[in-house]
Amino acid sequence: MLRASRVLFSSNLVSKSFNSASVLQRSSPADTVNPAELFGSAKKAVLIGVPGAFTPGCSKTHVPGYLKHYDELKNKGVELIGCVSVNDAFVMDAWGKDLNVGDKVTMLADPQGMFVKDLGLDFDASAALGGYRSKRFALVLENGKITKAFVEPNNTGLSVTLAENLLKEL
Numbered sequence: 581m582l583r584a585s586r587v588l589f590s591s592n593l594v595s596k597s598f599n600s601a602s603v604l605q606r607s608s609p610a611d612t613v614n615p616a617e618l619f620g621s622a623k624k625a626v627l628i629g630v631p632g633a634f635t636p637g638c639s640k641t642h643v644p645g646y647l648k649h650y651d652e653l654k655n656k657g658v659e660l661i662g663c664v665s666v667n668d669a670f671v672m673d674a675w676g677k678d679l680n681v682g683d684k685v686t687m688l689a690d691p692q693g694m695f696v697k698d699l700g701l702d703f704d705a706s707a708a709l710g711g712y713r714s715k716r717f718a719l720v721l722e723n724g725k726i727t728k729a730f731v732e733p734n735n736t737g738l739s740v741t742l743a744e745n746l747l748k749e750l
Contacts, residue, residue, distance in 0.1 A: 597725050599698050605669035605689040613688070615695065618662070620724030625660040626653065626746065627721065629701055629714040631736050633667045633675035642716065643679055645743035650684050653743070656750040662686045666693040666702070666713045690714070701731065718746050 598616040605612055619625045628646065630638040646653070646661055653661065661684065665672060669689040676687035696702045696714040704712055718741040720728040728749055730740045739745070 598695075602695050602698060604664060604695055605672070605691065606687065607673040608669050609691075611669065615662075615688070616724060618686070619660065619721045622660040622721070623723060624657045624750075625662065625721045626658050627662045627664060627719045628741060629696060629717040629719075630663060630665045631713045631716060633665050633671045634678070637716075637736065637738050638665075639675070639679065641738050642742070643681070643685065647679070647681060647684055649743040649747060652747055653750070656747065658750070660686065662688050664688040664690050664695065664714060666690050666696060716741050720746070720750065 598619060600614065600616045602615050603612045604615055604618075615627075619627065626646070628642065630642055632638060643663055646663075650661070663672075663676075663681075663685050665688075667675075667689055668691045672687040672689040676685065679685075681687060690696055693702050693712050693714070697712070701715045701717050702712050716732040716736050716738070718730045719726050730746065730749075732739065732741055
């Protein structure tokens with residue numbers, strides 16, 4: 581059952597808001613966005629974190645699942661879906677185009693990993709990806725505050741953060 585296998589960080593993340601000093605990038609380093617403002621403007625939003633753009637699990641399963649279930653998420657009140665990774669803006673933009681996310685998923689770059697580190701959702705992936713990366717996670721936000729937080733138990737797996745599982749919790 582999902583509840584038994586999910587990692588829910590109620591004490592760490594639930595009710596937390598994003599740091600208002602945080603900055604993420606969209607299509608280029610000059611195209612910046614404040615995540616507190618971006619997600620604070622949505623009544624309900626989902627932010628997924630992935631270990632790396634163009635990696636197999638992220639490209640074949642994780643983000644495509646959110647595209648596949650886009651209409652169902654919208655029907656559950658989700659106004660905004662974001663995807664963040666510790667990559668540069670050019671890579672995230674190219675990956676979004678490769679996945680054909682259009683305006684369904686806002687691709688967000690965290691080039692130095694400061695945003696995910698501030699959330700406590702970074703991990704040392706030096707052996708596989710060359711440095712610190714984002715854990716695989718899915719956050720549900722309401723009016724800019726995290727109401728549910730799902731983090732893969734092994735940081736990179738594909739179970740509790742899949743769109744299909746998140747839909748059950750909305």
